Amino acid sequence: MKILKTTFYSALITFIRIASGFVASKVIAIITGPTGVALVGTFSNFITIALTFANGAINTGVIKYTADYENDIDKQKRLFGTALKITVYCSFICGVILVIFSGFWANSISSSSLYKWPIISLGLSIVFYALNTLLISILNGRKDIKTYTNVNTIGSIISLVFTIVMVYFFKIVGALYALALSQSIVFIITFFYTINSNWFSFSLFSQKFSRDEAIKLSRFSLMAIVSALLIPLSQIILRNHVASKFSLVDAGYWQGMMRISDAYLMIVTTSLSTYFLPKLSSIKTNKELRSEIIKGYKLILPVVFLMTLLIYFLRFLIIRILFTPDFIVMEKLFYWQLIGDFFKIASYILGYLMLAKAMTRLYIATEVIFTFSYVVLGYFLTDKYGLEGIVIAFGINYIICFLFIAYSFRQLLFGIGTLKEFSDGTN
Template sequence: MKLISTTLYSGLITIVKTTAAFVSTKIVAMFVGAAGVATIGAFGNFLNIVLAFANGAIQTGVVKYTAEYQDDVEKSKKLFSTSFRISVLCSLAIGALLLALSNWLSTLIFATSQYGTIVRVLGVTIVFYALNSLLISVLNGKGLIKIYSIVNMAGSLLGLVLTCVLVYFFQIEGALLALILSQTAIFFVSLFIVYKKKLIVHEIKWSLYDRDIAKKLSGYSLMAIVSAMTVPVAQILIRNMLTVNMGIDSAGIWQGMIRVSDAYLLIINTALGTYYLPKLSTLIDREDITRELYKGFKLIMPLVVVSCLIMYVLRFFVIRILYTPEFYIMEELFLWQLLGDIFKIAAFLLAYLMLAKALTKVYIITEIIFSVLYVVLSYIMIPIYGVKGATLAFFFNYIGYFVFMSIYFKDYLFRNGRV
């Protein structure tokens, strides 16, 4: 699998995903305004946390070991079967908790129990998300990028259709339901595709559960759970501070900036996820790893910088196209958010090596430290600079993250000839 061809496929996925995300964002902004965007952002953070637990947070481990066991049929069957059992059991347990605690969780997330039904719908359907996530991870690990691309694009289009219909009829509740139901719908599309291609499904047997493989996946589970907890929780705390100090509309403006950032960087993040993790997992020589990292920086970072420049120049146009006039104040957030994005991607190019080599302790420590730093910097800067303070905190936090990653991996690769 070549980095350039993977990036091209990632670009195709991104065109569809970004278009779908932009149209969805415009519809949400038109019908529910800045306050609605903040509410949907809060639920999105909650989803990230819950969905990580729903399949045991094993996605990254499944990608790594699927790539690693490519030529070992028996190990592959054990991996898929073990992952399937973990996904089913974890999703059923989380679903039961969501059903039992629906009203309390609604109050915790939205400060009202009126969205308890939304949480219950999530509880009933969460098993489909977990199984779809497993299928996607295996496709990624096997390097089946064409099929992976088809499934991802189908999911984006289904999500767009559901968002348009449900927001029109049910406003905020419709947008929340669309986030949930799109995952359910895409599972059946994924299942149909892999079944027709005779992939994965035929190799899964409940009786082939393997404790050693489950133990290996657990290290990645811990990393994924920490990641799923730290970033969304940090955003929840920052959003709450903006709401308390400046009102929910200001929190919605900041959330709108986050959505823009996530959308235009989608091609980069998709390329990293589909190429780097499987590739780095198979490399053990320091020279090979260094060469691969250099290739990534040479190809990816110019693309990131150019993308940021284009986004900054077109910021007024972007706001006008994606949002409504009440979002024009977002213009002052672009500079620091985009600069922060550059350092974020540069750091992620290095951080993927932690996932590929299962450096669990370092990964967890850095995730916690820099998420806490992000919140602390926001708490310092928001009272001084207002909404812009949150993006300043983002910028300085990722400078620190990149510097740390550069120093750590220079030392790590120097000390280890084979890793």
């Protein structure tokens, strides 16, 4: 699977996702306003955390070892059987906890009582949500790009239609239910396409639980849990800070800016996860690894730079198209947000190397340090610069993060280190 081919298919997936996300955002913005956008953003962060625990945080590990075991059916059976059992058990436990403590979770993420029943709905359906992500991870690891593209494209369209219907009839509450239930509905499509793939067999998932495979997957679980907790949690903390210091409307402006960033960067992050993670996982030599990283930088960073430049100069038009005139205040957030986006992707390229080679200590240290610094900078800079301070914090934080990661990999990048030194002894 070549990077250009993968990027093309990833671009197709992303275009559908972006279009779907933008239409959904437009509908939510028109019907619910900035306040609704902020509330939906908070619930989206919560779902990210819940889903990570529901599938045992094994998705990255499944992608890596599916790629590693490409020519070994016995190992695939042990991996898939173990991953399925972990997913089912963890999602059941997570679902029970969500339902029983729905009131507690609703009060914890916001003072709004709107979240309780959507959280209960999420708890009752989260097993399908988790199974959907497991199957997509396997498709990714197998480099089955055609099926992967079909599943994601159709899934995005279904999610969009479901979201529009729910928001139209039930306003903010409908948007929350759509977030909670859409991916569970998409599972039906993913399952249908997967079982009709030429490689699929139910016997691949029938093996007993393998302790060895579970230990391998657990290395990635720890990294995934740290990311899934810290990144959404930092956004929830900062969103609540902005809402309390300024207003929930201002939090909605920032959330709108984040949605724009997430949407256009999806074309890059989808390519990285689809191509880079399985590719870097399978590389065994230091020379080839360095070549792949440098090729990624040469191809991806110029594209990101042009995208950020274009978005900055078209920011007023983008706001009018995607949101409503009420969101025009957002335009002052673009400059530093786009700078942060550029260095975020620069950091992600080497970040995927940490994931692919199970560099647990370095990965967790990086996540903890820069999530903490983001929150601290967010508090400090909003005091100094107002709402704009939140994106200044984002930009500065990712500049420093990139410099830190590049320094950590200086030996590999300049050809004076070995692959073993970077594997953290776990690969």
